[in-house]
Amino acid sequence: MGKQRLPQILLMDIILMELLQVQALELVYHQRIHSSHLTSKIMSKIIKLSLFVFLFSACNNCYDIKRHIETLDYKFVITEKSEDNRFIEFNGFDNNNSKKKFKELEVWGIYDSVEIGDTLFKKKGEADLILIKKDTTIVFPFMCGGRYYQ
DSSP: OHHHHHHHHHHHHHHHHHHHHHHHHHHHHHHHHHHHHHHHHHHHHHHHHHHHHHHHHHHHHHHHHHHHHHTOOEEEEEEEEEEETTEEEEEEEOTTOOEEEEEEEOOSOOGGGOOTTOEEEEOTTOOOEEEEOSSOEEEEOOEETTEEOO
């Protein structure tokens, strides 16, 4: 009879050990979920903070660019145009036959609309750029960070 009890005790020990392992795995699983949830919350806050800083700095940069652009004063007929990365460049002559060069960040979306012979007009104190064609005048408002600035 002692021999039969030994396998039963071993079997119960094995079952008990399996139950303990299952409980330990459940505990680890719940800790990972909690840790993952905590990590997710932290990452969410970091992303929100980064987005806020990016948007705030982008706005400051846009206002700085706008202030610079408002100091420009141009009116000349375009004889050459080129594009380099984010910059546009227009060369030409004004009414006094003086050579003019306009090289700025492309913040208007004007480059593709410009043709040789068009007149570029930029009034000091304003951010808009005006393109005078033979039959049309187009106003290009200053745009930065995906939005227009007045």
